Amino acid sequence: MDRANEAAQCIQEAASIFPMNHQIMFMKGQVYEHKGELSEARVCYENALALNPHHTLSLRHLGMLYLKEGSYRLAEKTLLDAVKTDPLDHQSWSALGEVCSGLGELERSSECLITALDLQSTAPALPFSTLLPCFS
Numbered sequence: 262m263d264r265a266n267e268a269a270q271c272i273q274e275a276a277s278i279f280p281m282n283h284q285i286m287f288m289k290g291q292v293y294e295h296k297g298e299l300s301e302a303r304v305c306y307e308n309a310l311a312l313n314p315h316h317t318l319s320l321r322h323l324g325m326l327y328l329k330e331g332s333y334r335l336a337e338k339t340l341l342d343a344v345k346t347d348p349l350d351h352q353s354w355s356a357l358g359e360v361c362s363g364l365g366e367l368e369r370s371s372e373c374l375i376t377a378l379d380l381q382s383t384a385p386a387l388p389f390s391t392l393l394p395c396f397s
Contacts, residue, residue: 265292265296268288268292269289269292272288273289275288276289283309283310283312283313283316283319284309284316286305286306286308286309286312286319287305287306287309287316287319287322289305290302290303290304290305290306290319290322291322294322294326299326299329299330302322302326303323306319306322306323306326307323310323315346316346317343317346317347317353320339320340320342320343320346320353321340321343321350321352321356323339324337324339324340324343324353324356324357324360325356327339328356328359328360328363333360333364334364336356336360337357337360337361337364340353340356340357340360341357343356343357344357349380349384350380351376351377351378351379351380351381351384352377354373354374354377354380355374355377357373358370358371358372358373358374358377361373
């Protein structure tokens with residue numbers, strides 16, 4: 262069994278226990294995205310956002326899916342929501358820069374990409390939340 266199918270089974274089991282959990286819905290979307298099933302991934306990210314409209318990872322991944330589909334304005338709106346939710350997320354700023362470039366807004370794209378680079382230089386290698394178990 263490949264890792265994606267194994268992950269999908271674990272996530273499905275978690276979803277049966279916690280059906281209204283936005284993080285589980287997000288992970289389900291990641292598995293679909295990894296498999297190339299983008300419309301299913303989009304539905305999962307949208308469902309995760311229906312449960313928690315401020316989930317930055319779902320916003321970023323949904324914005325990137327819209328970008329892949331060529332829906333630049335939807336991607337722009339979604340990624341703007343992502344950077345408003347977490348202004349320090351360099352990956353969302355970078356994705357927004359890509360979208361602005363695709364829209365022909367080169368100055369704005371440059372500003373977003375510079376912001377992304379500035380933030381990336383100060384971003385931790387791992388989220389601080391992963392360190393919490395070390396101190397419990």
